[in-house]
Amino acid sequence: SQKIEQNSEALNIQEGKTATLTCNYTNYSPAYLQWYRQDPGRGPVFLLLIRENEKEKRKERLKVTFDTTLKQSLFHITASQPADSATYLCALPRTGTYKYIFGTGTRLKVLA
Amino acid sequence: DTGVSQDPRHKITKRGQNVTFRCDPISEHNRLYWYRQTLGQGPEFLTYFQNEAQLEKSRLLSDRFSAERPKGSFSTLEIQRTEQGDSAMYLCASSLGRDNNSPLHFGNGTRLTVT
Numbered sequence: 001s002q003k004i005e006q007n008s009e010a011l012n013i014q015e016g017k018t019a020t021l022t023c024n025y026t027n028y029s030p031a032y033l034q035w036y037r038q039d040p041g042r043g044p045v046f047l048l049l050i051r052e053n054e055k056e057k058r059k060e061r062l063k064v065t066f067d068t069t070l071k072q073s074l075f076h077i078t079a080s081q082p083a084d085s086a087t088y089l090c091a092l093p094r095t096g097t098y099k100y101i102f103g104t105g106t107r108l109k110v111l112a
Numbered sequence: 113d114t115g116v117s118q119d120p121r122h123k124i125t126k127r128g129q130n131v132t133f134r135c136d137p138i139s140e141h142n143r144l145y146w147y148r149q150t151l152g153q154g155p156e157f158l159t160y161f162q163n164e165a166q167l168e169k170s171r172l173l174s175d176r177f178s179a180e181r182p183k184g185s186f187s188t189l190e191i192q193r194t195e196q197g198d199s200a201m202y203l204c205a206s207s208l209g210r211d212n213n214s215p216l217h218f219g220n221g222t223r224l225t226v227t
Contacts, residue, residue: 006154032213034213036216041220041221042220043203043205043219043220044155044216045218049213051213089154089155091216094157098143098167098168099157099160099170100145100216101157102154102156103154105154
């Protein structure tokens with residue numbers, strides 16, 4: 001069955017370092033992948049979309065890569081700040097349907 | 113763009129009662145989704161509307177759940193005979209469906225607690 005895996009353990013990093021979060025998927029061949037940020041008690045907020053023919057996408061301090069051979073996307077936040085502390089979710093479109101499937105999310109905590 | 117709004121933000125109900133949630137999507141968005149999220153999990157798809165037509169429903173959506181989107185504007189999600197397992201955050205999202213990779217715009221959800 002189609003599955004998305006994100007590291008469910010929280011990631012703690014020091015302010016100023018680069019945070020790297022992983023999204024692995026199986027039995028998918030998605031045309032694109034999305035990343036969202038979610039703060040406690042709030043809905044997810046869209047950050048970036050990367051298509052299968054794009055190896056890398058950047059937006060300010062964010063960078064996403066998409067390796068369709070490894071079936072993996074990496075999400076990087078450079079020069080991390082305490083305000084980046086949140087849960088980050090990856091989402092894929094489920095083939096042949098309208099729905100997006102979300103990973104469980106990885107909680108990031110940036111320590112001052 | 114006033115964003116997606118959901119009402120109420122919190123709902124506490126007794127087991128067996130019916131509850132109804134409302135979602136007002138971004139006005140020009142033709143696609144509307146309902147998701148459910150429990151603690152430590154990602155959002156789980158419930159149902160999808162394109163304009164007023166309900167085009168997809170999760171198998172997880174039992175017959176106690178019903179959703180509507182009259183006239184393709186706001187949407188309601190009703191849960192009848194609530195059970196403790198229904199306790200969760202119910203999220204609504206909308207998107208402008210020019211193509212299938214449009215990002216979802218989420219509301220801040222309705223947190224349901226069934227006692």
